[in-house]
Amino acid sequence: MGNKNFADKLFFSVTKVAAFISFALIVLLFIMLIKESGLSFSKFGLRFFITKVWDPVVEQYGALSFIYGSVISSLLALLISVPISLGIALFLSEFASKKLKEFLSIIMSLLAGIPSVIYGLWGIFVLAPILRNYIEPFLQKIFGFLIFFQGEPYGLDMLAAGIILSIMITPTISSISKDVFESVPRNLREAGLALGATKWEMIKIAVLKTAKQGVIGAIIxxxxxxxxxxMAVTMVIGNVHEISLSLFHPSATLASVIANEFAEATTDLYVSALFKIGLTLFFVTVILNIFAKFLIYSTTKKYKV
Amino acid sequence: MLETKLEIKNLSAWYSEHQVLKNVSIPIYKNKVAAIIGPSGCGKSTLIRCINRLHEIVPNAKVEGQVLLDGKNIYDIDVDPMEVRKKVGMVFQQPNPFPTMTIFDNVAVGLKLNGVKDKKLIQSTVINALKEAGLYEEVKDKLHHYGTHLSGGQQQRLCIARTLALRPEVILFDEPCSALDPISTAKIEDLILELKKNHTIIIVTHNLQQAARVSEYTAFLYLGELIEFGLTESIFTAPKMKKTEEYIMGRFG
Known part of the structure; x- marks a missing residue:
């Protein structure tokens, strides 16, 4: 009896420590990032985020062009992915038969699990040539008067990064949106139908409107x-430290510059500047994730009966 | 003079292979309240879900027989289920206002579905519907608050207002008070008695006292079959069938 009790207590302690470690890891990582970027903070302060010169030769570092690259490539990805993902999610939750739904859901999780280097490889050798030879010249012909589609079509550029990213985030957005749509209770759907709504009208008033917050969470x-x-972005974005409105222009993101330059960072200030970018990424992604999880949680839990 | 508004004729219904209604025939009289009683799983909810063609939205659900609304079978091929549902409104067991809509929008949504654009018309219809549902005085200062912030009983009356805004001829109540407290229940029952002046009402209920209080006619269903139909008074005081008597006396169910 005493022995059993001891085993229970031991087990409890071990699991408790394990749970604590995951929390400690995040905190330690955060502290380490702050500490390592200290040099850069003392040299450049917050100006770091609004200057675009990144020149190791003269030891001048500013992250603006990477922030720009991250923001634009991600927004481009959302622009392409969101309509497709919501279409997939609606189809799965409202129209697909049970078998088809299960099958497609498995496919989606497989897609999400493919290592990103494979997407990158495909991006370099398949996507980029298609963009360079067909899609970008075509876009230029029609929308060439817009600044976004000017310049030499290169293939390894902002557009390629946006497209690769859109493919990579589609499984995430669509599977979570599907869960959010499915959490809308049956009695709301029936309320819509009982008012004489068609299926599409019912989806608009009962499903989409109710699930809106959770879908925003999925998008975030x-x-x-x-x-x-x-990885995938670094492989296709072209890695040029410039800000250009043209989507045909090579660019760089916060993540890609770290991956690209950590090996060449020979001075303390250079390393510190990269850590500062790391800290920025860490901070932004953690905040986005917390916010998104909160939105998703508050929508899906609210309607659990 | 009794006028038949709705006639359920030889109605059978299935979920996949499982038959939940067996050849049920009931006349529903205009401007009267008909109660459908019976133990859980006897098919009462399915029966009223056949009257607004909501049964068929369940995958593999099937219906046979006729439901005549003003003499016209709503299961005829040329009948649009959406039109049926506008004429035959429904109030559900759990109050289900749309959670991301305001009180006003919850009532207006049906009108907007019908393509009503005239803001003044929407405004006056919403207010009338809320008044008819006995809710207006309680919510007139917070029409633009979310409906889900109301109490359960108020939410249910909001759902009734939402149905009334479409001017239905028949209103189906599917155990409308089973989630409500006694005071809210009394309000809904008073409301039903008021509404029958202009509507034909069918109410499914578990609560026999409720059936006795609000209805003129009662149908007793058991295992998917209609055991007895008649004046509520005679069903409760002098049932013809033994099964009905046993149920009324509380021997099962």
Whole structure:
């Protein structure tokens, strides 16, 4: 009896420590990032985030062009992915038969699990040539008067990064949106139908309106993934430290610059500047994730009967 | 003079292979309240869900037989279920106002579905519906608050107002008070008695006293079959069938 009790207590302690470690890891990581970026903070302060010169030769570091690259490539990804993802989610939750739904859900989670380097490889050798030879010249022909589609079509550029990211975040946004749609209770759907709504009208008034907050959460979660995604983006974005409105221009993101330059960072200030970018990424993705989880949680739990 | 508003004729219904209604026939009279009683699982909810064609939205659900609304079978091929549902409103067991809509929008939503654009017309219809549902005085200062902030009984009256805004001829109540406290229940019952002046009402209820209080006619269903239908008074005081008597006496159910 005494022995059993001891085993229970031991087990409890071990699991408690394990749970604590995960929390400690986050805190330690955060502290480490702050400490390591200290040098850069003392040299550049917050100006770091609004200057775009990134020149290791003269030891001048500013992250604006990477912030710009991260924001634009992620927004581009959302622009492409959100309509497709919501279409997938609506189809799965409202129209697909049970079998098809299960099958497609498995496919979606498989897609989400593919290592990003594979997407990058595909991006370089398949997507980029198609963009360079067909899609970008075509876009230029039609929308060439817009600044977004000017310049030499290069293939490895902001557009490629946006497209790769859109593919990578679609499983996330669609599967979470599907869960959110499915959490809308049956009695709200029936309330809509009982008012004489068609299926589409019912979806609009009962499903979409009710699920809106959770869907925004799913989109923000996708945004977090897009901002943090490193490998595939680094492989296709062209890695140029410039701000250009043209989507055909190579660019760089917060994540890609770290992946690209950590090996060349030979001075303390250079390393510190990279850590500061790391801290920025960490901070932004953690905040986005917390916010997104909160929105999703508050929608899906509210209607649990 | 009794006028038949709705006639349920030889109605059978299934969920997949499971038959939940067996050849049920009941006349529903205009401007009267008909109660449907019976133990859980006897098919009472399914029966009223067949009257606004809501049964068929469940995958693999099937209906046979006729439901004549003013003499016209609502299961005829040329009948649009959406039109049926506008004429035959429904109030559900759990109050289910749309949670992201205001009180006003909850009542207005049906009108907007019908393409009503005239803001003044929407405004006056919403207010009338809220008045008819006996809710207006309680919510007139917070029409633009969320409906889900109301009490359960108020939410249920909001759902009734939402139905009334479409000017239905028949209103189906599916155990409307089972989630409510006695005071809210009394308000809903008073409301039903008021509403029958202009509507034909069918109420499914678990609560026999409720059936006795609000209805003129009662149908007793058991295991998917209609055991007895008649004046509520005679069903409760002199049931013809033994099964009905046993149920009324509380021997099962």
């Amino acid at each position: 979660l996708g945004l977090g993934r897009a901002i943090g995604e490193t």
